[in-house]
Amino acid sequence: MDLYQELILEHYKRPVRAGLREPFEAEVRHVNPTCGDEVTLRVHVAGRGGDAVVEDVSYDAMGCSISVASASILAEEITGGSVTHARETYEAMHSMLTSKGEDPGDEEKIGDGVALAGVAKYPARIKCALLSWMAFSDALHQAEGAQQ
């Protein structure tokens, strides 16, 4: 089964940067109603405009290996990078996961995220992988609103 890459199981067993931390500008909670998976995610952004940096992504994820691993990969790839980079990574992940397998993912852009490429072929699991990314996108939007 190409769904459960070793890298996914590693992230599932030892999620990177797990737990909720301060400071943060926005906290969101997203739920997958079909299975009850939940993620609470906080974003801490420093700086403004082109200089804005995602200082921290902290989260509490309850769910299947795909959703937990995806949150872990997100925190690893996004933390410490620019907000611009975070948006590009989000777009690249979203494109890969919703491509039905057409877009294999670009490791340059999404790093460990490519391990989730197999999810695109299992329609029932796409939402598991997308959950924390949707939460992050929502939180980032709110954090930027809070800065205005």
Next chain:
Amino acid sequence: MTAAPFPDEELARIRADFPILTRTVRGGHPLVYLDSGATSHKPRQVLDAERGFYERTNAAVHRGAHRLSEEGTDAYEASRDTIARFIGGRASEVVFTRNATEAINLVAYAFSNAAAGGGGGHGDRFGLGPGDEVLVTEMEHHANLIPWQEACRRTGATLRWVPVAEDGRLDLTDLDGLLTERTKVFAFTHVSNVLGTLNPVTELVARAHAVGALVVLDACQSVPHLPVDVGGLGVDFLAFSGHKMFGPLGIGVLWGRPELLDEMPVFLTGGSMIETVTMERATYAPVPQKFEAGVPVAAQAVGLAAACDYITDLGLDRVHAHEQALTERLLAGLATRSWVRVLGPADLRERGGAVAFTVDGVHAHDVGQVLDDRGVAVRVGHHCAWPLHRALKAQASTRASFAAYNTPGEVDVLLDALDRVPAMFGLEVHA
């Protein structure tokens, strides 16, 4: 003499009636379908009956005077009679809906429509307002919970519920405090769709009737699997769906005591359900037509009647015995795996043919995916019973549910496939 499970030869004949069971999935694995609690497959006899209706009789029934309309109406009403007899009722007590969810909503709306002065009924028993209570249980499928939450919201009544004990049975310790003269309706499930728990219906009905409450029984998981007799159960309303009992999608049944159906205000309105209509107002047809607005689901009714005949031919007592044997085999297999926790009663006599379980440290989605990789189809998640999962401290569960066509060998395939889970997710397994 108690009924026996189907022997191999008979089981092979039954399976041959279900075309879909010959297909393979996920790289050539034979389909092992253990999700009949969600929806069952359909035998040729049902598919042929529905197709036959469309090919020879198709008409909008209860309207028109042409030949096809007459035959279609006859087929529709004959189906109602077959389905009514299947549950020990009369045709005039059976209302066809789109599914069981709509059947329960029909009753829930009768309460709030009566409170709002809705037409078509005069029953005081359906008044609901502040100070009144609706009682449900913590093990309900969302279909028998949300309609009552909303009915309470619309009327100002209070929703209360019977809790579930750790062993997956209803905790009736405080039933006297919950079921009182304030209770207007007690809605509960016959068999839990998650745990398979068989609830003590006649006892609960007696307690409800003693305080003057009406009883609505969700029979979705019982009517397909064990003999159900509305008279013997003593309930006031009973709802089930066609597609979980070898019948077509798109049809559900509400059985109700005739005097109550007569008193109930109308629900969905429009064509078919009227007696006379002017620009200002309408009067309504007698039961059951007054609850069947729009062109009736005739082909589905014909299909569902064929499903009832099919089950009757198999023998519901034998279907039940067969599913009990499969449940016993699965419970025994799961009991030897220390990393599996079975939800629900340990005693087979208090269970229907559904087994939900959790694997320590592995989410149900992942368990289901590993099983699916070997062609085993199970349900994963909260199975539309989120509060029940919360009560049992399980975020989600994996559920195997049986029908007459399942084999002991399929239970073994499930158990074998399940054994891949611990290694895959790095669990430390202690024998």
